[in-house]
Amino acid sequence: MYPQPDKLRITAGINLLLLSTLLLSAPLALALDSQGTPNSAVRHAPDSTKVLNETNNYTVSSAPIEPLLMDKPKLPDLSGYTAEAVAAKIEHKPGGKVVVRRMLQQVELQDFIGGNERLREWVKRQKGMPHAIFIEGGYVTPADIAKALPDSQFAETSPGVYLARLPIVVSQGATLQVGKDTKDLRLSQERGAFMVNDGMLFITDSRLTAWREADNGPATFRTPNEFRPFLVSWGGSELYISNSEITSLGYNQSKSYGISVTQYSPGMDKRLKRPRPTGWLINSTFVDHWYGFYCYEADDVVLKGNTYRDNIVYGIDPHDRSRRLIIAENTVHGTKKKHGIIISREVDDSWIINNKSYDNKLSGIVIDRNSINNLIAYNEVYQNHSDGITLYESSHNLLWGNKVLNNSRHGIRVRNSVNIRIYENLSAGNKLTGLYGHIKDLSDTDRDIDLDPFDTKVSMILVGGTLAANGSGPLSIDSPLSLELYRVNMIAPTKSTGISFSGVLGKRQEEILDLLVRRKLAVLIDPVESQAELQN
Template identity: 40%
Template sequence: MTIALRLNRNSGTEIMLKTIVCITLMSFSLAASFAGTVNKVPLSVDAATKPIIPDYTVYTPDAVREKITLPQRQATVSIDRLEASREYLRSVYSRNFLMFANIQKQLPRGIFIDGGRITLTALSEQLPRLVKRLDSGMFVARLPIIIEADAALLIEPGDTLRLSAERGAFIHSNGKLVVDSARVEGWLESTNSYSVYSGDEKAFRPFIQSYGGSETFLINAKFTSLGHDSGGSYGISLKSASPKLLTKLSGAERQQTAKPPTGYIVDSEFNDLYFGFYSFGAKDVVIVGNRYNNNIIYGIDPHDYSVNLLIADNTVVGTQRHGIIVSRHVNDSFIVHNVSKNNARTGIMVERESRNNVVAFNETYNNQGDGITIYESPNNLVFGNRVYDNADHGIRVRNSTDIKLHHNIVLNNRGAGVYFHVRDLSYQTERDLNIDPYRMESSGEVIGGLIAYNNSGGIFSEKALSLTLAQLRLESNGSRPFRGDLEQHYAAIKVTTWDSQNAAQVVFEHQQAGDNENP
């Protein structure tokens, strides 16, 4: 603003003062129309501190092989009816017995491996018609394979196991499954081709399910055309036993089945799976250095109550929904150094009360949704990610408090660079609020990094409780760097954060709707 002042006109003395005046509200107790206050607060000590991340490079194929302990004796093999066998099979597959009966044209049967270890070669020698050897190292299984708690199946280097979709084959493990430098494929014997996803989610395709107490080792392996929409039959699944099932078991069987499933999945490739990975109640799972290509629903999906996971150095491409998603109380886990790109929705999502997770040093781009999404999940750290060229927002936070967005590079997203908001989810009639509660509250920090060339503003806030901002580098974000409730606080934020050691804490005065009991 140029101000011209004429003084002492009567004396003929004219003084012209020209200056540029920056008008700033130096008192940060703003008027009521601004609906909030901006306070200067010290920059938190951990704002510039990199999170401590487990060294995922130690999980080489050779290192994982050293973790495998196997029974010394040879397993016994038998054929039995599924519904007449173990209680856990009745619990898991009872609703599908009719389907299996129709597929097998008989009361459903399976191949049971008990009390030791066995290779595909040895299994085929005992059951040449049901595990048929096609060529050197190539086999087709024509019945489900059940690995008992005291048994192990080894699919060895150079082997290919084709699970016949037309015969209803799958692998269920309560013991140990090792697939090392080998292939497992869903297979159509009639056309001598993969059981490629047809678009029918319910159509049976073979799968691998590792159950309570199991250990799974997938090392330098390749998996193709597995999984369909049925509980735990999604492709590669690690699933804990239900409390209801455990009440029906006793002794050593109950003790073993009550343990969470665990495993190591390293340097492997997953193509055309319904879910590239799914877990329910798993623990201490390592997923490192894998490639997930063109899977159907999700690439990597740890779900209900899975904890202490390491998801690192994976590449997830071309999933028809989200690339990587952790959902429903998936806590205390690391999602680090992954690439998630060209997915039909979000690159990386954390949702449904998943807490204390670290999402760091990932690269997520060219997704048709957000780059990174945090939904209804407090207390998570998003650090040092590169998020760019996504069709919606760079980083979106909804109904989540205490979210730390530190030192991320967020570029050229069609929505906002960072978007904090709340939303009433009562329209989600399928949502069980006892299982998936939420509060219409969002808050967090945006500190450091670069936010530039995003179409709908740098940082957009819609009814957040508070945001703490510091060390911001905002460049060319549409017409305004701050949008929504932040826009009117622009001057106060700039003045407060001029010193890089200070942060601007913006406390909004919205009337919050509270928890989901009355959203």
């Protein structure tokens, strides 16, 4: 059970008749594709006979209800992502070989030895020209590696416990399985060990640990730039982790963040023409990583049923142009620097569903930098130290049935994003606003505008659900392109004056409440300019 919000107070003496069924609606209705993600926007002109007022540059009007009605979104079938299904993917192809080669001029290692500074890292740790272990040709286990190499390179330190003192590379066409016969595969921090997957890597019913030999224990985080072992799975590879525990990987260097599933760099990708990487990480625990998970230009990755605990920068961080990700049934908490779950820079057509994200340094869930057509549904997001769910510059997304409770800033925050549909969510006990929408000019920040463009526009549809006991009020919307409200409960205000709106809504509160509460109609708040455009 997660901690119960301690600020959800339902106070007596409120006029619940006035507060409890606030109906919301309007003209930006999005259709869903067959996978439950948004795919188009339809603009419906408001009933011009019901425009009540045009002062303050906004009109408040009733709007058709039918375009706002939606079935529950269709969720992906998760039943096939099991340990048994992972085991069925393992090819026990004979002919596996273990060889040691110099790291220089190896395609799989180029990102880690391409500059003098990084090359010096391995020269210093290996005390000479750096070498790596290569798995080639077929199926190999840690026991096979230990038989093939001297203890100075790879040792079985106790039954089923192995210590790698060189980097390990799984080559194209090869398979490495760290299975239940391996109690722990340890990667020596002092000797500069790490793992690169360019083929098939399976970690099943086992452990993978970054190991500090001096302490005879995990290489726990000390400083951002201190080398720690890591795992990277390249373009064309497949990574499968199930029923395992992965501990203390990663540091502040490119592709060395912890567990990374990533296409090769653009120049290498153009030359190698590898398919996008993929994999499943299921029913496992990830502790004390620089990033608990990172991906870049990856497709169809599944993160299901994992625990991400006490990671440093992010718990889960899919990045640039990754597609069709499933992030489901994970528990993410204790992230020390930033967010629990974040998708950023054109991570599209994905599902973030049925996760718990709590007690993270900033937000629980973030949709960032032009990530579109995503479904964020049935998550429990609570007691984070900033917002609950945050959308930055990411339009055409659907939030459905989330519980956003007791976060230190806003419950749901939407910035510079349009066509955001917020259906059947509970946002309660947050210290600031239950739902906050705003625009912000990012031109004078360190943002690369060419890489990450933005428009200072925000529009939302809010339908169903409950806003309760939020410290600054239920709603605040600044400068919306349009806002549609229908059938939302607003209860338990923290202010003695009762329910009060901020932003544009505050100026038109009486009109909005008349439509929502007394007349039980859907409401559209729209700029006067938008009305003029529609008439033209």
